[in-house]
Structure formats: C-alpha cells, structure tokens
Amino acid sequence: MKQLLISFLFFVVCNNYGYCKNRPISYQTGDSLSYYYYLVDNPKTSSSLTKAYVFFNKQIDKSLEQKDTISSINYLRLKAIIQNKLGDYYGSETTAVRALDLVEHLPVNDFTQESKMGIFNQLGRINSELLNYETALEYYNKALSIAQKPITASIIRNNIGLIYLEQLNYEKAEKEFLSAYKNSLLSDDKKEKARALDNLGYVQHKLNREASLEKLNEALKMRVEIEDNDGIYSSYKNLSQYHKDKNDLDKASSYANKAYLAAKKLNSASYIEDALSNIISLSPDPKTLEYKKLKDSIESAKQIAENKYALIKFNYLKQEQIANENKILQEKEKANRVFYQALGVLILTTSFFLYFLLKSKHRKDKIQIVYNTESSISKKIHDELANDMYYAMAKLQNDPNNNEDLLNDLEKIYIKTRDISKGIGEIDVETNFQELLYDLLINYNSEQVSIITKNLNDIDWNTVEQLKKETIYRILQELMTNMRKHSKATVVLVSFSQNNKLVIDYKDNGIGCNLKKSGGLQNAENRIKSINGTIIFESKKDNGFKAKITI
Amino acid sequence: MFTKVLVSEDMDDINKGIYTMLNELSIPTIHQVQYCDDAYLKIKKAVLDDTPYQLLITDLSFKLDHREQKFESGETLVKTINQQYPNLKIIVYSIEDRLQKVRTLMNNYHVNAYVCKSRRGLLELSKAIEKVYNNESYLSPEVANALSPKTDLEIDSYDIELLVQLSKGLSQEEISIHLKDNNVSPSSLSSVEKRLNKLRIQFRANNAIHLVAIVKDLGLI
Numbered sequence: 001m002k003q004l005l006i007s008f009l010f011f012v013v014c015n016n017y018g019y020c021k022n023r024p025i026s027y028q029t030g031d032s033l034s035y036y037y038y039l040v041d042n043p044k045t046s047s048s049l050t051k052a053y054v055f056f057n058k059q060i061d062k063s064l065e066q067k068d069t070i071s072s073i074n075y076l077r078l079k080a081i082i083q084n085k086l087g088d089y090y091g092s093e094t095t096a097v098r099a100l101d102l103v104e105h106l107p108v109n110d111f112t113q114e115s116k117m118g119i120f121n122q123l124g125r126i127n128s129e130l131l132n133y134e135t136a137l138e139y140y141n142k143a144l145s146i147a148q149k150p151i152t153a154s155i156i157r158n159n160i161g162l163i164y165l166e167q168l169n170y171e172k173a174e175k176e177f178l179s180a181y182k183n184s185l186l187s188d189d190k191k192e193k194a195r196a197l198d199n200l201g202y203v204q205h206k207l208n209r210e211a212s213l214e215k216l217n218e219a220l221k222m223r224v225e226i227e228d229n230d231g232i233y234s235s236y237k238n239l240s241q242y243h244k245d246k247n248d249l250d251k252a253s254s255y256a257n258k259a260y261l262a263a264k265k266l267n268s269a270s271y272i273e274d275a276l277s278n279i280i281s282l283s284p285d286p287k288t289l290e291y292k293k294l295k296d297s298i299e300s301a302k303q304i305a306e307n308k309y310a311l312i313k314f315n316y317l318k319q320e321q322i323a324n325e326n327k328i329l330q331e332k333e334k335a336n337r338v339f340y341q342a343l344g345v346l347i348l349t350t351s352f353f354l355y356f357l358l359k360s361k362h363r364k365d366k367i368q369i370v371y372n373t374e375s376s377i378s379k380k381i382h383d384e385l386a387n388d389m390y391y392a393m394a395k396l397q398n399d400p401n402n403n404e405d406l407l408n409d410l411e412k413i414y415i416k417t418r419d420i421s422k423g424i425g426e427i428d429v430e431t432n433f434q435e436l437l438y439d440l441l442i443n444y445n446s447e448q449v450s451i452i453t454k455n456l457n458d459i460d461w462n463t464v465e466q467l468k469k470e471t472i473y474r475i476l477q478e479l480m481t482n483m484r485k486h487s488k489a490t491v492v493l494v495s496f497s498q499n500n501k502l503v504i505d506y507k508d509n510g511i512g513c514n515l516k517k518s519g520g521l522q523n524a525e526n527r528i529k530s531i532n533g534t535i536i537f538e539s540k541k542d543n544g545f546k547a548k549i550t551i
Numbered sequence: 552m553f554t555k556v557l558v559s560e561d562m563d564d565i566n567k568g569i570y571t572m573l574n575e576l577s578i579p580t581i582h583q584v585q586y587c588d589d590a591y592l593k594i595k596k597a598v599l600d601d602t603p604y605q606l607l608i609t610d611l612s613f614k615l616d617h618r619e620q621k622f623e624s625g626e627t628l629v630k631t632i633n634q635q636y637p638n639l640k641i642i643v644y645s646i647e648d649r650l651q652k653v654r655t656l657m658n659n660y661h662v663n664a665y666v667c668k669s670r671r672g673l674l675e676l677s678k679a680i681e682k683v684y685n686n687e688s689y690l691s692p693e694v695a696n697a698l699s700p701k702t703d704l705e706i707d708s709y710d711i712e713l714l715v716q717l718s719k720g721l722s723q724e725e726i727s728i729h730l731k732d733n734n735v736s737p738s739s740l741s742s743v744e745k746r747l748n749k750l751r752i753q754f755r756a757n758n759a760i761h762l763v764a765i766v767k768d769l770g771l772i
Contacts, residue, residue: 382646383612387562390646390668395564397670398571411670418646428651439650441704442696450753453704454771490755493769507769544768 053082090314154183173203194222202238233262367530378425389414429469433461444480454495478520506547512539555580559590559609587622611645633660653697664689718763
C-alpha cells in the first residue's frame with residue numbers, strides 16, 4: 001500500500017495544466033484508502049473532495065499518534081493536494097510545510113528526497129495558483145535541485161516554463177521547455193516528450209522561431225499515438241492559438257472545435273469550459289469578444305480579490321489558532337507553575353516541620369535523659385546514702401552512751417540527704433498529677449506558713465505533656481524550697497489558670513530575695529527553657545516574691 | 552496488748568531497736584525476719600498452725616542479695632497479706648515519706664499505721680502499736696497530710712466573693728444579705744462567719760482588716 005501511495009504521489013507532481021500521464025495504477029483494491037486516493041484525483045461530486053479531506057485528516061491524526069512519520073508525511077501531502085484543489089491555497093501551503101518539516105527530521109534517503117521534491121513542487125504549484133510567481137519559481141528550483149530522474153526534472157522544468165509563459169517571458173520559457181524536452185528524451189517517456197515538445201513549439205511560435213508548427217504537429221501526432229487525451233486537448237488548443245496568432249481564423253476555429261470535442265471526450269467541465277472560451281475568443285463579433293475579455297478580466301480580478309480575502313481569512317484563523325495555542329500553553333504553564341509552587345511550599349513546610357520535630361524531639365530526649373539520670377542518682381542517694389545514714393543513727397540511738405550532739409548533726413545530714421534525693425527523685429506524673437502537686441504543696445504547709453492554692457482542681461492535666469508536668473513539679477518544688485529556706489513568708493498563694501497556655505502564678509508575702517539567681521531559681525529557669533516555657537521572677541525587698549510560669 | 556508480732560526488717564540495728572521497744576511493751580512472742588518471702592511463709596504457717604500473728608511490722612525497701620525473692624518489696628508483701636489475711640494488722644515502718652505512696656498503702660492495702668523512720672521513729676512506732684491495738688490508725692507527722700481532705704489548701708470563688716465584699720467594707724451581716732440577694736449559698740450569717748474565720752486562719756490574719764490587706768497584697772482581689 002505504501003508503494004502505491006508513493007507512486008501515486010509521484011504522479012500527482014505532474015498533474016498540472018492537464019499535462020500528465022494516464023493513471024498507471026489501477027484502483028481496483030476495495031479498501032477505503034485507495035478509494036479516497038481515487039477520489040482525490042477524480043472527484044465525482046462537489047462533496048467528494050471534502051469527504052476525502054475528512055478521511056485523510058483522520059489518517060493524519062492516527063499516524064501521528066502512532067508515530068508513523070512516513071505515513072504522516074504522505075497523508076499530509078494528500079491533504080495539501082486536496083486543499084489546493086478546494087481552493088484553500090494558504091491551508092494547503094501550511095499543510096505542505098508541515099509535511100516538509102516532518103521530512104526534514106528524517107534521515108536523508110530516497111523516500112525523503114522524493115517526498116521533499118514532491119512537496120517543493122506542490123508548494124510551487126500553490127504559489128503559482130496564487131500568482132506568486134517568484135515564490136513558485138523558488139520552490140520549483142529547490143525541487144529541481146533534488147530531482148534525480150530525468151522524468152521528474154522534465155516535469156519540473158515544464159512547470160517552470162509554464163510560469164515564464166504566464167509572465168510572457170518567452171525566452172526563458174523556451175529554455176526551460178527545451179531542457180524539459182531533452183530530459184524527456186533521456187527518459188524515453190513519450191507522453192512527457194510530447195508535452196515538452198508541445199510547450200516548446202508553442203513558446204517558439206511566440207518567439208517567431210522556425211519549425212514551431214512542426215513541433216506542435218509532432219507533439220499532436222505522438223499524443224494521438226499514445227492516446228493521451230489530456231495532451232490531445234492541449235495540442236489542439238495550442239494549434240488553435242497558433243493559427244489565431246497567424247490570423248488564420250478558419251484553421252484556428254477548426255482546432256478550437258477539435259479541442260472542444262476532445263474536452264467532451266474527457267468529460268471534464270473545466271476542459272469543456274476552457275474549450276468553449278477559446279471558441280468564443282475566435283468569434284468575429286466584436287461584442288462577443290468584448291464580453292469575453294471583460295468577463296476574463298472580471299474573473300481574474302475576482303480571483304485576485306478572493307485570494308486576498310482567503311489570505312486575510314487564513315491569517316485570521318492562523319492568529320486565532322496561535323492565540324488558542326498560546327492560551328492553552330499559558331494555562332498549562334500556569335497549572336505547572338501552581339503545581340511546582342505547591343510542591344515547593346509542601347517540601348519547604350515539610351522540611352521545616354521535620355526540622356523542628358526532630359529538633360524538639362532531640363531536645364525532649366535530652367531533657368528526658370537528664371531527668372532519668374537525676375532519678376537514678378536520687379534513688380541511689382535515697383536507698384544507699386540516706387538509708388545508711390539512718391542505720392548509723394539507729395545504731396547510735398541504741399548505744400546507751402550515745403552522744404546527743406552527734407546524733408543531732410547526723411539527723412541534719414540525714415534530712416539534707418533526703419531532701420536532695422527528693423529534689424531529683426523519680427516522680428510519677430502520669431497517674432494523678434493533681435494529687436501529686438497537692439502533696440507537694442501541702443508538705444510545705446506548716447505552723448509557720450500557709451500554702452493556699454487557687455484553681456488547682458480546675459486544671460485538666462490530661463492534656464499536658466508528661467515532660468511539662470515533670471517540669472512544673474520540679475519548678476514548684478524549687479520555688480517552695482526556696483521559700484521555706486529564705487523568704488520568712490507566712491502566706492503563699494499558688495494560682496493556676498489554663499487557656500491556650502498553662503499559667504502558674506506564685507506569690508508570697510515574705511521578705512523577697514535578691515534576684516541574682518540562686519541555684520534553685522537558676523535551675524527553675526533552665527528547666528522551663530528546655531520546654532519552651534517562660535518564667536518571670538519579680539521581687540522587692542520586704543514585699544514578697546512573685547514568679548509567673550507560662551507553658 | 553498484742554501477743555504475737557512479726558517484724559520484717561533487713562537491718563540488724565533497726566531490728567534491735569524494734570525488739571527492745573516491743574519488749575518494753577511486754578509482747579511475749581516476737582519473731583523477726585529479714586526477707587519478705589520468709590515473712591509470708593511464717594504468716595502462712597502460723598495461720599495453718601492456728602496460731603496466727605496479730606501484727607506485722609514491715610519495712611518497704613529490702614536490699615537485694617543472692618537470695619531470689621518472690622516478694623521484692625514490702626509493698627508487694629503488704630498487698631498480698633491484705634488480700635489473703637485481712638485480719639492481720641499491718642504497720643509500715645519505712646524511710647519512704649512520699650504522700651502518694653502512703654496514701655496508696657493506707658487506702659488500697661488497708662495498712663493500719665504508717666510510721667516514718669526518723670530519729671523519733673521508734674517512739675512513733677510504739678505509739679502506733681498502741682493505736683492499732685485499739686483499732687485506730689496512725690500516721691507519722693511527716694505524712695499526716697496524706698489523708699487530709701484535698702480541699703484544705705484550695706480557696707474557691709465563694710471565698711473570693713467573701714473577700715471582695717469584705718474589702719468593700721461590708722459587715723458579716725451585710726455580706727450574708729448580699730449573698731442572699733445574689734442567690735449564692737450558703738448565705739447564712741453563721742456560714743459566712745465560719746468561712747471568714749477559716750480564711751483568717753488560712754491567711755494568718757489577725758482580723759478582717761488584716762485579712763483584706765493580705766489578700767490584696769497577694770493580688771487575690
């Protein structure tokens with residue numbers, strides 16, 4: 001199938017101005033692909049091309065999706081041909097350029113060279129339709145530069161010559177046709193030979209060269225021989241023109257009529273219309289001639305206007321498409337940007353979170369280790385030192401000759417040892433912290449000093465972390481010990497409040513203290529810092545001592 | 552007085568002191584053990600022999616040595632005895648003075664007395680024995696607070712209200728009326744009087760004026 005397509009595309013190259021070979025391919029295969037190929041070249045109804053257009057558009061999408069570049073190129077070329085036929089020259093140009101783009105991404109080989117040549121030729125045709133002759137020539141020359149076979153060179157040179165002919169540049173046209181003719185001789189392609197010869201004859205006639213009529217007749221003879229109906233029509237048309245130029249209107253009319261019959265035989269509306277137009281141009285009636293001239297010029301003006309309009313429309317559509325694409329691109333970029341921003345923020349917050357989590361965990365671990373160490377030291381002091389001390393005391397007490405002073409000193413040391421042990425000993429803050437705090441405070445309640453609490457029973461300790469509870473216990477213990485040792489206070493108020501944070505206010509009516517931090521207060525401050533809390537001390541001489549703990 | 556007492560204590564000198572003290576109380580049968588496991592076995596055997604002990608005096612902490620113990624501390628021993636021989640009276644004699652521990656032993660394991668080892672420990676122990684014999688309980692002064700009601704230290708909003716009204720110069724009668732008007736109870740004159748007295752003692756104030764001065768200084772009102 002691919003082979004079929006390529007040869008089909010090759011022959012499309014020459015399908016211009018009615019000079020072409022007969023279809024060498026039989027479209028007998030029943031599949032839709034060959035059916036649509038056939039439709040492209042032989043549109044039956046006005047909608048045939050549109051149908052083919054839709055079909056090949058789908059094929060393009062499919063092959064692009066499958067990354068089948070070769071098929072994509074072929075289908076794009078077919079689309080360009082259809083668009084050209086439908087008069088959508090600018091669309092056709094875009095499609096052809098797209099195909100070219102794909103070709104240029106492929107490594108150079110016979111297929112790509114062939115395709116490239118075909119596409120350049122197609123672009124030349126489009127531009128010649130648009131009357132952009134210079135551009136068309138450029139494309140043809142490019143096509144020519146990569147044309148390898150004499151037959152293709154011949155076809156392209158023919159196309160070039162036709163442009164010069166349109167431009168009434170007969171000398172250059174002659175050169176091209178001559179070259180086309182020489183190339184056709186090399187290929188031994190009779191049809192192409194006849195075409196080149198016919199065109200050469202015609203242009204030489206215009207240049208008043210000798211033997212131009214012979215060439216035209218020779219070409220006709222060849223064409224009749226090979227039954228090239230398209231060619232026959234062209235020959236008759238050129239011969240009619242020849243005789244018209246020679247003012248032999250009889251002969252001119254005769255050939256014009258023959259051309260008409262050939263057109264009828266071809267059963268092509270455009271050929272018939274062309275033939276009739278020629279017949280009319282031979283009419284002796286000046287009004288008829290005037291009518292034809294006028295109509296031609298109006299049509300040509302109309303064509304130019306249409307082309308312009310088509311260009312504007314095409315540009316507008318292209319702009320719109322670009323705008324849409326940009327918009328989609330922008331949306332995409334925006335979405336991407338938002339996504340990456342969100343990702344960035346997420347990573348940032350996660351790392352922050354992790355950093356602080358780990359830091360806080362590390363800190364907590366450290367504090368916990370400190371507490372654990374303290375507890376084990378406390379236990380040792382209690383179990384070993386304090387106990388031994390007590391046994392020593394008991395021993396001394398049992399001694400009938402005991403020394404009271406020594407016993408008193410020993411008791412003091414014993415109590416101190418126990419206090420140290422208690423100050424750092426293990427505390428069970430989990431079970432009933434309220435009771436624990438109460439026990440702590442009531443221990444300091446004595447004949448000399450009243451401890452008063454406010455809202456102690458209103459705090460929900462379940463929501464407070466264990467480490468914080470331990471810290472609170474230790475700080476209150478420090479404060480109370482400090483109070484008992486130095487303050488001479490008679491009343492101590494400890495009030496609790498719990499909103500977002502837990503706040504504990506300590507106040508006594510003692511003599512106050514020098515805020516140069518004593519060991520105990522420094523300890524309290526260190527402890528509270530380690531759990532991100534604050535403690536504020538306030539003291540005036542003889543005006544009590546205050547501490548505000550916020551956790 | 553008790554006639555059969557078991558002492559579970561691992562330190563010889565303390566044992567000596569307790570023994571002397573128990574002798575002074577003229578208790579005829581005094582058995583001493585140095586391991587909780589031994590204490591449990593003796594108690595069990597005595598019950599089986601139908602000559603049960605009447606009182607157990609035990610320490611809480613025992614030094615671990617080569618002998619592996621089923622009961623590692625006095626607390627586990629006390630717990631078991633309480634379950635199996637609820638009639639046996641128990642006095643804990645320990646260096647431990649944490650109120651929570653004391654409270655647990657007294658309330659949960661129904662220990663009859665808790666005596667802290669201190670210089671006056673033996674005196675207190677002897678006092679405790681007499682009290683327990685008379686079916687009373689005893690706590691050393693260091694841990695006496697363990698069983699006090701927990702509202703002792705706490706002042707509540709009612710107290711604050713009284714103090715606020717007092718600071719405004721209201722007499723006790725006027726405060727009583729004010730409370731009635733505001734549907735606060737108790738509002739009777741006697742309860743106001745009683746509560747203000749309690750506050751005066753709590754804040755160590757000599758009179759109402761002094762009381763207001765103290766609470767103002769403390770920032771309570």
